[in-house]
Amino acid sequence: xxxxxxxxxxxxxxxxxxxxxxxxxxxxxxxxxxxxxxxxxxxxxxxxxxxxxxxxxxxxxxxxxxxxxxxxxxxxxxxxxxxxxxxxxxxxxxxxxxxxxxxxxxxxxxxxxxxxxxxxxxxxxxxxxxxxxxxxxxxxxxxxxxxxxxxxxxxxxxxxxxxxxxxxxxxxxxxxxxxxxxxxxxxxxxxxxxxxxxxxxxxxxxxxxxxxxxxxxxxxxxxxxxxxxxxxxxxxxxxxxxxxxxxxxxxxxxxxxxxxxxxxxxxxxxxxxxx
Numbered sequence: 134x135x136x137x138x139x140x141x142x143x144x145x146x147x148x149x150x151x152x153x154x155x156x157x158x159x160x161x162x163x164x165x166x167x168x169x170x171x172x173x174x175x176x177x178x179x180x181x182x183x184x185x186x187x188x189x190x191x192x193x194x195x196x197x198x199x200x201x202x203x204x205x206x207x208x209x210x211x212x213x214x215x216x217x218x219x220x221x222x223x224x225x226x227x228x229x230x231x232x233x234x235x236x237x238x239x240x241x242x243x244x245x246x247x248x249x250x251x252x253x254x255x256x257x258x259x260x261x262x263x264x265x266x267x268x269x270x271x272x273x274x275x276x277x278x279x280x281x282x283x284x285x286x287x288x289x290x291x292x293x294x295x296x297x298x299x300x301x302x303x304x305x306x307x308x309x310x311x312x313x314x315x316x317x318x319x320x321x322x323x324x325x326x327x328x329x330x331x332x333x334x335x336x337x338x339x340x341x342x343x344x345x346x347x348x349x350x351x352x353x354x355x356x357x358x359x360x361x362x363x364x365x366x367x368x369x370x371x372x373x374x375x376x377x378x379x380x381x382x383x384x385x386x387x388x389x390x391x392x393x394x395x396x397x398x399x400x401x402x403x404x405x406x407x408x
Contacts, residue, residue, distance in 0.1 A: 136178040138407040139234040142400035143169035143216045144223035144266045146375040147343030150323035151316045152281035158255040161281035162265035168273040170398040173214040175231025177239045180209040187212045196229040199256035206236045219305035221377025226266030229253040230404050247284040254283040273403030292334045299387040299394035304378040322349035343372035363390040
């Protein structure tokens, strides 16, 4: 048993629907998003007691602990990420999936990728921290989730593009508060946006569908709306990250609008062992 690390791309969701099932591995979402080169590196090493750290700070993360419990592994988990937590970048999903991949190797559990994905997806659903990030982060690129649930149910497509991405974060937003409430309006808006992108799988269509979703699902805050309008006035394309107070833009959209954004790329490879 040795120390093993895994890298999982960050994931920005543009639009989504919610689908519930008694089985957490079948609960999930349909929708579209971007896998980012800014991601989460998770290092797992066997230990006498399980502990979890994020950027050198001890934390409690139910999804990670559930993954370790399922794999019957007692470990120290150290995660590092440049991404802001609670701002719509799939950090919790990245930590769950990274832990599954690294612990499987470190403890010689000999499970397949889909088995590990199912464990991580189910753990995040149970923790109410996400519904579709894990399967999208595993794929990479610009994934379009056509069916909900873990890998045994999820049908994935994607937009063949690798644009430069900029993002600007204004604060945190609780995923649990949104996905545990009345989600009928959100799901109907998500269906319309998904249909639009399936008919026209381009980045322009994706960005328009994302803005349409944020507006129709009534998730836009005034400050987020203002930033998106600034980018639009500068002839750029921007929308809101789901779920977080974050604006993401293609190309130099935020820079052209006068902001000082973080810049990254699309990660086409998806989640993988790092070393």
